[in-house]
Amino acid sequence: MNYETKIRYDVVGNRNKFLFASLAATLIGILSLFIFQLNLGIDFKAGSNMDVSTTKAVTQQEVNDVLKSVGYESLAPTVGGQNNDRISIRFNDVLDQSESNAVTAALKAKFGEDIDTEVNVVSPDIARELGIKTIWAILIASLGIMLYVMIRFEWRFALAANISILYDSFIVVAVFSIFRFEVDLPFIAAVLTTLGYSINDKIVIFDRIRENLRFASVKNESQLAELVNASIWQTMARNLYTVLTVVIVTVCIFLLGSPSIKMFSLALLVGLISGAYSTIFVASPLWYLFKRNQKQKPKVAAKPTP
Numbered sequence: 001m002n003y004e005t006k007i008r009y010d011v012v013g014n015r016n017k018f019l020f021a022s023l024a025a026t027l028i029g030i031l032s033l034f035i036f037q038l039n040l041g042i043d044f045k046a047g048s049n050m051d052v053s054t055t056k057a058v059t060q061q062e063v064n065d066v067l068k069s070v071g072y073e074s075l076a077p078t079v080g081g082q083n084n085d086r087i088s089i090r091f092n093d094v095l096d097q098s099e100s101n102a103v104t105a106a107l108k109a110k111f112g113e114d115i116d117t118e119v120n121v122v123s124p125d126i127a128r129e130l131g132i133k134t135i136w137a138i139l140i141a142s143l144g145i146m147l148y149v150m151i152r153f154e155w156r157f158a159l160a161a162n163i164s165i166l167y168d169s170f171i172v173v174a175v176f177s178i179f180r181f182e183v184d185l186p187f188i189a190a191v192l193t194t195l196g197y198s199i200n201d202k203i204v205i206f207d208r209i210r211e212n213l214r215f216a217s218v219k220n221e222s223q224l225a226e227l228v229n230a231s232i233w234q235t236m237a238r239n240l241y242t243v244l245t246v247v248i249v250t251v252c253i254f255l256l257g258s259p260s261i262k263m264f265s266l267a268l269l270v271g272l273i274s275g276a277y278s279t280i281f282v283a284s285p286l287w288y289l290f291k292r293n294q295k296q297k298p299k300v301a302a303k304p305t306p
Helices: 015-035 060-069 097-111 124-152 155-178 185-215 221-256 259-292
Strands: 047-053 078-080 086-091 116-122
Touching (some): 015 155, 015 259, 047 097, 060 086, 124 155, 155 259, 185 221, 185 259
Antiparallel strands (some): 047 116
16 A cells, blocks of 8 residues: 555554663652652641842842751752742741741841742641542543544544553653652643643544545555554654654743743643654554454355345
């Protein structure tokens, strides 16, 4: 069959390498979650976060000394802003009014009376509720995507797409677990955004596979593999250019953006790369396996003419 494209690499023929590599990455992620768990931010873990604005540049060591003087030695405050005049301090415990006033008084004594402080407190109940709602959000988004693909295509496309986008989401979680990056609400937004970009790439290839199926006569496994490979390479440039465009913007945000959105851009970057990989090396081979094992309907014998 002639698909008017050059198959530069046999993705389907080498599917086991990529599927086993993806399975290994998943197992490593599961192991990391069991051993290290997630470095939950204040959004999902009870505690307090104090944001401080000063009128002069400060150093992290100065902030550490202030916190040590009031009994908080193990914290890791973040100093940022254009002139290093903003301080973010995360407390693992919920601060009461007296504790908050003690920290504020110590900061004013060190950096001046004209500083501004804002304290955000997350109770254990709110943290638990946010965690449950986050899980439901990802599950509902995945189910909605699966139903959409089933309506537009068929269940084999939907199953392959859902497995691969859940893999993309899990890879983002696993990377943050392994490297101990903080998980907060922007991280969840990045995971949900990853689902959207990932399914978009997969729809492009699946649509091309469906179009090729309509005009091709597939009689055996080798022809089906050729069809999937041709569909991948026919859409390769479009998928790569789309992902590369978003990756460039995301990298710029990560390098030049404020500290508050760095983890969002990093999570999105990991998800984009994983999504581009899974579209080619996970979703398409999985659909091939599901389609290959499809039971052919027996042909009805023609009735003899009298």
